[in-house]
Amino acid sequence: MPLSGDLQRIALPGGTELEVHVSGPQDAPALLFLHGFPENYRTWRHQIAHLQDRYRCIAPNQRGYGNSSRPVGAANYRLAELVGDVFALAQALGIADFTIVGHDWGGAVAWAASMMGQRSGLVTRAAIANAPHPAVFQHLLYTDPRQRAASQYVTAFRDPAIEAAVRKQGLAELLLSEGVLGRLPPFDPAELAILQDEWGDEDRVRAMLDWYRASPLEIPPVDAPMGLPEGYAPSPFIVPLTIPTLVIWGLKDEALLPANLDLMPEWVEDLRIERVPGAGHFSPWEAPEAVNAALDAFLSKTA
Numbered sequence: 001m002p003l004s005g006d007l008q009r010i011a012l013p014g015g016t017e018l019e020v021h022v023s024g025p026q027d028a029p030a031l032l033f034l035h036g037f038p039e040n041y042r043t044w045r046h047q048i049a050h051l052q053d054r055y056r057c058i059a060p061n062q063r064g065y066g067n068s069s070r071p072v073g074a075a076n077y078r079l080a081e082l083v084g085d086v087f088a089l090a091q092a093l094g095i096a097d098f099t100i101v102g103h104d105w106g107g108a109v110a111w112a113a114s115m116m117g118q119r120s121g122l123v124t125r126a127a128i129a130n131a132p133h134p135a136v137f138q139h140l141l142y143t144d145p146r147q148r149a150a151s152q153y154v155t156a157f158r159d160p161a162i163e164a165a166v167r168k169q170g171l172a173e174l175l176l177s178e179g180v181l182g183r184l185p186p187f188d189p190a191e192l193a194i195l196q197d198e199w200g201d202e203d204r205v206r207a208m209l210d211w212y213r214a215s216p217l218e219i220p221p222v223d224a225p226m227g228l229p230e231g232y233a234p235s236p237f238i239v240p241l242t243i244p245t246l247v248i249w250g251l252k253d254e255a256l257l258p259a260n261l262d263l264m265p266e267w268v269e270d271l272r273i274e275r276v277p278g279a280g281h282f283s284p285w286e287a288p289e290a291v292n293a294a295l296d297a298f299l300s301k302t303a
Helices: 041-051 079-092 105-117 134-143 145-150 152-158 162-169 171-176 189-199 202-214 288-301
Strands: 006-011 017-023 030-034 056-061 098-103 123-129 245-250 271-276
Touching: 006 079, 017 041, 017 079, 030 041, 030 079, 030 105, 041 056, 041 098, 041 288, 056 079, 079 105, 098 105, 105 123, 105 134, 123 288, 134 145, 145 152, 152 202, 162 171, 162 202, 171 189, 189 202, 245 288, 271 288
Parallel strands: 030 056, 030 098, 098 123, 123 245, 245 271
Antiparallel strands: 006 017, 017 056
16 A cells, blocks of 8 residues: 655744654544654654554654754754654644654654653553663663663764764765664665665754764663662653553564563553564564554554
């Protein structure tokens, strides 16, 4: 099924503008799709094409990506700003409530938006693919040597010196090298051409990396002592999630390991986990049939 709908530019309060793909019946239940690094709204192309006959599908290029606003300065990419974009977009489109669907960094935004929006009823359900719960992830970074080692690329992305490497090599070459994100799966050539065009823009790349620089996550060095720091407690903004939540995980993910699933039930009351053995980090397009089936089951049972 082809991806139909319009790509709109929507102005939000405060001056941010988001490029947004909108499809499906206007009066249908709303699904808000959030992509991750280093992609764009087309991360979810298979899911949108599958669901757009029954749902209003809204998929922005988040700030810094595509032709959306890319303000200068890492402070503009803090989670509070990114979640604010989600809620402002819903308001701009006249959406009273929605199911949030996120992958990678889009999943991080989805976790935060769900925690903030569950009490008001704005966010009614969450479906998150290969994006760790913030409390669980930080716990693993302190205690799990494999996850800590797999996350050292975050420190590299935060280093100002990476800007020179990007200019010299290009982001595509940097990403496809094993030393950064591991072995990436083969991209569809047409999709890779779109991404390479976006990766060639220095302003976009700077904004994409600012997401990492703005994150409060602490990535200890590989040789730092293992264990939770004395007096450590998760941020008070991280609260138990009570809305129905689906977590989809490609088990071959080399950056975000399946160990992230183990402690999730401590933080999510109504949790369903779908493990996808044949997929890696980019499960929405590596295993679209499995992801679509998981979404179908989840959305039909929690309507």
